[in-house]
Amino acid sequence: MNFVIIGGDAAGMSAASRAKRRNPDMEVIVLEQTKDVSYSACGMPYNIADPERDIDDLIVRQPTVFREKQGIDLRTGHRVEAIDPGKGTVKGRTLDGGPFQVEFDELLIATGASALIPDLPGFDLPGVMSLKSLEDGRRIKRFIKEHRVKQAVIIGMGYIALEMSEALRTRGIEVVLIKPNPLFLPWMHEKLSRAVREEMEAKGVQLYPGHEVKGIEQGDSRLRVICADRALEAQMVLVAIGVQPNSGVAQDAGIALSIANSVAVDRGLLTSKSHIYAAGDCADAYHVVTGEKTWIPLALRANRAGWAVADTVTGKAVTLPGVAGTAVFKVFDLEVAHTGLTVEEAAEHGFEPVEMTIQGRTRAHAHPGGSSIGVHMVGDRKSGRLLGVQMVGREGAAHRIDAPAVALHGKMTVEEFVQCDLAYAPPFSPVWDPMLTAANQLLKSL
Amino acid sequence: MNFVIIGGDAAGMSAASRAKRRNPDMEVIVLEQTKDVSYSACGMPYNIADPERDIDDLIVRQPTVFREKQGIDLRTGHRVEAIDPGKGTVKGRTLDGGPFQVEFDELLIATGASALIPDLPGFDLPGVMSLKSLEDGRRIKRFIKEHRVKQAVIIGMGYIALEMSEALRTRGIEVVLIKPNPLFLPWMHEKLSRAVREEMEAKGVQLYPGHEVKGIEQGDSRLRVICADRALEAQMVLVAIGVQPNSGVAQDAGIALSIANSVAVDRGLLTSKSHIYAAGDCADAYHVVTGEKTWIPLALRANRAGWAVADTVTGKAVTLPGVAGTAVFKVFDLEVAHTGLTVEEAAEHGFEPVEMTIQGRTRAHAHPGGSSIGVHMVGDRKSGRLLGVQMVGREGAAHRIDAPAVALHGKMTVEEFVQCDLAYAPPFSPVWDPMLTAANQLLKSL
Numbered sequence: 001m002n003f004v005i006i007g008g009d010a011a012g013m014s015a016a017s018r019a020k021r022r023n024p025d026m027e028v029i030v031l032e033q034t035k036d037v038s039y040s041a042c043g044m045p046y047n048i049a050d051p052e053r054d055i056d057d058l059i060v061r062q063p064t065v066f067r068e069k070q071g072i073d074l075r076t077g078h079r080v081e082a083i084d085p086g087k088g089t090v091k092g093r094t095l096d097g098g099p100f101q102v103e104f105d106e107l108l109i110a111t112g113a114s115a116l117i118p119d120l121p122g123f124d125l126p127g128v129m130s131l132k133s134l135e136d137g138r139r140i141k142r143f144i145k146e147h148r149v150k151q152a153v154i155i156g157m158g159y160i161a162l163e164m165s166e167a168l169r170t171r172g173i174e175v176v177l178i179k180p181n182p183l184f185l186p187w188m189h190e191k192l193s194r195a196v197r198e199e200m201e202a203k204g205v206q207l208y209p210g211h212e213v214k215g216i217e218q219g220d221s222r223l224r225v226i227c228a229d230r231a232l233e234a235q236m237v238l239v240a241i242g243v244q245p246n247s248g249v250a251q252d253a254g255i256a257l258s259i260a261n262s263v264a265v266d267r268g269l270l271t272s273k274s275h276i277y278a279a280g281d282c283a284d285a286y287h288v289v290t291g292e293k294t295w296i297p298l299a300l301r302a303n304r305a306g307w308a309v310a311d312t313v314t315g316k317a318v319t320l321p322g323v324a325g326t327a328v329f330k331v332f333d334l335e336v337a338h339t340g341l342t343v344e345e346a347a348e349h350g351f352e353p354v355e356m357t358i359q360g361r362t363r364a365h366a367h368p369g370g371s372s373i374g375v376h377m378v379g380d381r382k383s384g385r386l387l388g389v390q391m392v393g394r395e396g397a398a399h400r401i402d403a404p405a406v407a408l409h410g411k412m413t414v415e416e417f418v419q420c421d422l423a424y425a426p427p428f429s430p431v432w433d434p435m436l437t438a439a440n441q442l443l444k445s446l
Numbered sequence: 447m448n449f450v451i452i453g454g455d456a457a458g459m460s461a462a463s464r465a466k467r468r469n470p471d472m473e474v475i476v477l478e479q480t481k482d483v484s485y486s487a488c489g490m491p492y493n494i495a496d497p498e499r500d501i502d503d504l505i506v507r508q509p510t511v512f513r514e515k516q517g518i519d520l521r522t523g524h525r526v527e528a529i530d531p532g533k534g535t536v537k538g539r540t541l542d543g544g545p546f547q548v549e550f551d552e553l554l555i556a557t558g559a560s561a562l563i564p565d566l567p568g569f570d571l572p573g574v575m576s577l578k579s580l581e582d583g584r585r586i587k588r589f590i591k592e593h594r595v596k597q598a599v600i601i602g603m604g605y606i607a608l609e610m611s612e613a614l615r616t617r618g619i620e621v622v623l624i625k626p627n628p629l630f631l632p633w634m635h636e637k638l639s640r641a642v643r644e645e646m647e648a649k650g651v652q653l654y655p656g657h658e659v660k661g662i663e664q665g666d667s668r669l670r671v672i673c674a675d676r677a678l679e680a681q682m683v684l685v686a687i688g689v690q691p692n693s694g695v696a697q698d699a700g701i702a703l704s705i706a707n708s709v710a711v712d713r714g715l716l717t718s719k720s721h722i723y724a725a726g727d728c729a730d731a732y733h734v735v736t737g738e739k740t741w742i743p744l745a746l747r748a749n750r751a752g753w754a755v756a757d758t759v760t761g762k763a764v765t766l767p768g769v770a771g772t773a774v775f776k777v778f779d780l781e782v783a784h785t786g787l788t789v790e791e792a793a794e795h796g797f798e799p800v801e802m803t804i805q806g807r808t809r810a811h812a813h814p815g816g817s818s819i820g821v822h823m824v825g826d827r828k829s830g831r832l833l834g835v836q837m838v839g840r841e842g843a844a845h846r847i848d849a850p851a852v853a854l855h856g857k858m859t860v861e862e863f864v865q866c867d868l869a870y871a872p873p874f875s876p877v878w879d880p881m882l883t884a885a886n887q888l889l890k891s892l
Contacts, residue, residue: 399869
């Protein structure tokens, strides 16, 4: 029996490694269109920040290790163009254009996601780039060096945009961020997003939310990002307006799609076709708070889903409970973290959301070095359930968020969460951690 | 109706403030034997570390605030010596020796705990001190200054001993720790406790576990701590071998005691006598993992229990689920955290414990500044439940521990915990957080 995997990134290589470990006799074939597998994509902004570091430092395991040490039939430069679920075959072309065909017993679609590029003039100009693959990272790093970039425009204000603004500022590059939505971080409570905005502006980033980009032009020595009321000049433009699932090949094969055109999978990661699974950024997931489908492409889920498929195809059927949408990013000296639903999402899913936002301290009264931390918490008036938490602070927000994330998995009420015996010592929190203070305050409104 | 509270520390003042806030007409009387209320006891080692800071910086709220702003009848210098549950009275003496008597409708015993002092020669010598009350902190700080202390011996190796060893080293004082038990941190897995030991020794602390102290003698200019095989000279001796609940006055009144002579309370903090509650370090608690009684005196529980009693006596009956035994301390550059049961405790309570210890990284592959973090995890073979976690690392251990603490409250299995959607970004953890890696490994053994 063989196991064919389309895509050699987090989900694909996790599945391949685990399947081979669980069943060394299984033939495991990975078809990856690029030459890179197994690298820390999330580490790219931090690597780009440092001109002395090689971007290939982000490679966790070389293709030869997968091939020679793990016995995985890893075929890089293999782009899959069609799946035939009935015949059990995938077809495609190699980088040199030659056709290939592979038969599968079990198939995993782990094609990931691609950066969204607007269909507007000039987005194909040299110096207009996005950051998704390691090759994108190489290209950006090379471009900055070769063109001695001093000015950059980033289109978009998601977490890649924010992380890249820090990376570029670290290299002394002037950075302007621009996007159509007038709200800076629309999913975040305004008191918390203001802290992020102030931090970025204090570090010299110019933010222009509420400006639609009409196109990009090539000037004499600079690119010009054209908006209705202004034009921004830069040597480099980073397009970071989001990603979309690479689900075309699945759709063409008649496999059902889901939210945002991600591949629909059940709790066992099976698609609408038997023996065909999907995992990683191309696939949807159940949300543990709503119990409904969602599409939140994140690395941990990709790894976990890859493992689950490997377990299933090697004989141990696994189902996954789903995601809580927990995420964190660092932007300059701030940690920004969230889990679960926003007030708006909660209302959309039939909850009766009540929210509370507090400013607490990261350390105990009178303990030196403490700073402010903002906590926003959402509960459900009907059931009392905890629905979501957001945090922004200079320390401790990133790891704090895991506690309410676990509470969401446990379907805890705010009252149950407020009774949790959290750790206390003066260097790390007040006696009542800011999360508990927010929960105590929220309880009064529920 | 009145509400009388014996003890004006965390539990007592939390109860007083909350009762008065919920029912401003209620007469709330607090009888506190010292002159200090509402201070951050846990902050004392960090304050002692800094000769420039006044120890009274640790006072969160002055007595006058409780009296004038909050309307609490706070009587400092009032030592309660007897409770008469039948008559509903407490009797005692003020600091000047005068007797007093107070009638109560509802009574809260919040007498806290005292440092254990062994009944051995020389423990009453000047320069032999312990650290529990703010007055203890004042005395230690004054003593260090007046005697220009350069050498100290700490008897005991609990977290106060460890925190104080850092505080004294910070002031350039030579520090020796000694105790009878040959195991350094007996509750901690050996691989993790070794990291703590190495950190302390690297910072110049001498550790002598396995040495029983026979007594202390006054030498010409130094104290001499006498053991079977050695004598340690120092200007100052800190006795930090643990604490015991101040439950004598409760016991004398016929109130039932519990583990380690703590006052036995139900989930509503009621003692064996009606209208008499106990909260804080003097009282026991239910353990959320075992469901049985335990005595783990910690600040958050004290605050929470004080609030619960206040809610109950003001008409909103509250019960508390209990404690998970979550605790954290900092020792030099290490964060040491734990929650739940050790393997030994788990076995004692009828579980079939299986353990796993891993060394992970605090940040992602190739992210600068990461360091090693040790995670020890205990699960139950029979039920699959997560039972306890210990962590030691240079960053992130303190806040990470809250995630498994919440899982213990939710009675999660290791399998459920391993599926939790925790936060990931390269500056904060690998994709699989070390906690998840430990849980994944533990799962294989369960």
